[in-house]
Amino acid sequence: xxxxxxxxxxxxxxxxQNAQPPAAQTPNTAIRVDVNLVxxxxxxxxxxxxxxxxxxxxxxELLQDGKAQTIANFSYVATKPGRPQ
Numbered sequence: 001x002x003x004x005x006x007x008x009x010x011x012x013x014x015x016x017q018n019a020q021p022p023a024a025q026t027p028n029t030a031i032r033v034d035v036n037l038v039x040x041x042x043x044x045x046x047x048x049x050x051x052x053x054x055x056x057x058x059x060x061e062l063l064q065d066g067k068a069q070t071i072a073n074f075s076y077v078a079t080k081p082g083r084p085q
Contacts, residue, residue: 053078 040062044052057074 057071
């Protein structure tokens, strides 16, 4: 990609950040959580600040702990009605 800037926003369940353990749990209780899907939103703009709208999944590399991950779904979502910028 030529001089593209990307803003990555990671989504997580809203309640997960403020969750408190139930009163019956002790501080030494371990909780295991498996995640099967992570949504990653990105805004990509060129050097002049214009949005780049014709990218494909192959234009991105997604890493987790340094290991490449498969991008299962990829789409462009316009945030304003009308034609893309």
